[in-house]
Amino acid sequence: MPVECPSEVKPVCDVGYELVQKVGGCCPIYECVCDKSQCDNEVPECPEYHEPVPTSIGSCCPDYECLCRPELCPVTFCGPTERKVRVDDTNKCCPEYR
Numbered sequence: 001m002p003v004e005c006p007s008e009v010k011p012v013c014d015v016g017y018e019l020v021q022k023v024g025g026c027c028p029i030y031e032c033v034c035d036k037s038q039c040d041n042e043v044p045e046c047p048e049y050h051e052p053v054p055t056s057i058g059s060c061c062p063d064y065e066c067l068c069r070p071e072l073c074p075v076t077f078c079g080p081t082e083r084k085v086r087v088d089d090t091n092k093c094c095p096e097y098r
Helices: none
Strands: 017-024 027-034 050-054 064-068
Touching: none
Parallel strands: none
Antiparallel strands: 017 027, 050 064
8 A cells, every 4th residue: 555645735945955855654754954155155255363253154155244352363462661552443343552
């Protein structure tokens, strides 16, 4: 006696996802699976001391933003009788001192 499969509604996949049919027993199961080759966004080139960080976590094709990584900035050392004085805009990624 043949097995009757329930009428399976195929999901509509978002950008970057591909509809795949899985074999689960006798009846097909449809699922959206990430296929990064379908993504049209690229990881950006970031300025010095910045790194690209995904802004849409969990997305197959995330968008990126360049964020400052202060730990990559050069370190300024002072002598025992000197002190650092910031000489640039406080919104700049890496501060400049004199």
